[in-house]
Amino acid sequence: MVAIYFVASIFNASLVLNSLEKAFQTFVKLLPVLVLVFGVIFVVNLLLNPEKIKRHLGHDSGIKGWFFASAASVLIVSPPYVVFPLLGQLKEHGMRYSLMAVFLGNRNVQPAFLPVMAFYFGLPFTVVISVYILIFSVLSGIIMGKVMKESESIPMSDVAGIV
Amino acid sequence: MKIAFKKTLQTLKMSLPIMAGILMLISLLNPLFEIYYPRIFTGNYFLDPLIGAIAGSVSFGIPVASYVVGGELIKGGVSLLAVAAFILSWSTVGLVVLPLEIASLGKKFAVWRNSLNFVFSIIISILTILTLKFIL
Numbered sequence: 001m002v003a004i005y006f007v008a009s010i011f012n013a014s015l016v017l018n019s020l021e022k023a024f025q026t027f028v029k030l031l032p033v034l035v036l037v038f039g040v041i042f043v044v045n046l047l048l049n050p051e052k053i054k055r056h057l058g059h060d061s062g063i064k065g066w067f068f069a070s071a072a073s074v075l076i077v078s079p080p081y082v083v084f085p086l087l088g089q090l091k092e093h094g095m096r097y098s099l100m101a102v103f104l105g106n107r108n109v110q111p112a113f114l115p116v117m118a119f120y121f122g123l124p125f126t127v128v129i130s131v132y133i134l135i136f137s138v139l140s141g142i143i144m145g146k147v148m149k150e151s152e153s154i155p156m157s158d159v160a161g162i163v
Numbered sequence: 164m165k166i167a168f169k170k171t172l173q174t175l176k177m178s179l180p181i182m183a184g185i186l187m188l189i190s191l192l193n194p195l196f197e198i199y200y201p202r203i204f205t206g207n208y209f210l211d212p213l214i215g216a217i218a219g220s221v222s223f224g225i226p227v228a229s230y231v232v233g234g235e236l237i238k239g240g241v242s243l244l245a246v247a248a249f250i251l252s253w254s255t256v257g258l259v260v261l262p263l264e265i266a267s268l269g270k271k272f273a274v275w276r277n278s279l280n281f282v283f284s285i286i287i288s289i290l291t292i293l294t295l296k297f298i299l
Contacts, residue, residue: 001184008191015194023190026235027183034179037227041174045167084260100268101276105283108253115225120234121243128237128294129247132287140279145207147275 015136033115040112044075066141069099070134073106098145105137178225183230185227188236200240208244212288215245216281219252221259229253255280 042128056068076083087100109130118126165189189193219229232253233246257264264273 001187005187005191016191019187019190019194023183023186024189026186026231030182030231032279038171038264040176042171044166045170046164056282072266084263084267091268097268097272100272101279105255105280108226108251113230115223115232116227121246122231122298124295124299125243125247125291128298129251129287132290132294133251136287140276140283143279144272144276148272 030116030119030144033119035114037112042110061125063130065096065099066102066138069141070106070137071101073103074109096145097148097150098141101144102141103139104135109133178227181225181228182231183210185231186235189232193235194241196239200236204240204242204245206242206244208247208289209285210291211242211250212285215248216252216256216284216289218263219249220256220277220281221285222253226250226254244288244292248284251284251287252281255284 005016008019056064056072081106086093091097091100114126114130117129127160147160203214222229229250233250236249237243237246258277261273261277264277
């Protein structure tokens with residue numbers, strides 16, 4: 001980034017200065033939101049660990065598995081190069097393809113980052129898009145389950161528990 | 164408690180430089196390109212999210228970075244419709260990291276999931292904007 005700014009300053013120094021000032025102003029405005037974001041991430045890290053997730057996303061997880069896949073993807077903040085190997089590991093432990101699709105589809109609804117989304121796009125947008133993301137992630141899970149020819153056996157005890 | 168703090172610090176270390184870098188890049192590029200945005204993003208209910216979804220698909224990262232980019236693009240004149248598709252495909256479709264997804268989860272799963280999420284990012288963005296128009 002420093003190199004890009006250096007090259008740009010050779011051609012147009014005032015543009016570079018204005019850009020830097022604007023970037024700094026935006027960053028300062030974002031700071032209170034970021035404090036909140038990392039506070040939430042800390043609480044989530046305190047309550048969740050991979051072992052807990054593994055326990056709830058296996059082949060026999062039933063309807064609860066769908067809930068846990070959504071909850072885990074909403075709560076875990078990780079870059080893709082961490083998420084894919086983690087899911088690969090969970091697959092080895094019996095995680096279903098449909099739940100992986102749910103997990104990956106929900107990555108935009110992270111409470112930790114929602115304040116930033118609301119900061120930029122407003123609260124109504126944040127709420128509406130989050131609801132659609134959750135609905136479509138389940139749809140994506142169902143479709144991916146069919147595509148991967150997954151046997152969908154949901155224990156009746158789970159269904160009874162939810163009803 | 165210590166582990167949770169360490170993990171949070173790691174996330175902080177990883178996220179802040181990315182966000183600062185993206186902010187700096189967008190602040191530099193926006194003034195150069197914002198005159199073209201109104202011509203590209205006309206508010207068309209299919210083309211705007213399609214372009215947004217394509218742009219988001221070639222980039223992939225933590226969702227919060229896409230909010231920063233999207234927010235700055237809106238200030239530059241890009242439609243919310245396009246930005247909604249952009250932020251959705253940013254975190255759910257990853258052409259750059261497709262080899263990693265294939266290696267971890269298999270080719271069939273990776274190709275199908277990415278294709279499906281690309282289409283869904285367009286549909287969700289359209290539904291979101293229509294819903295907002297209806298309720299607000």
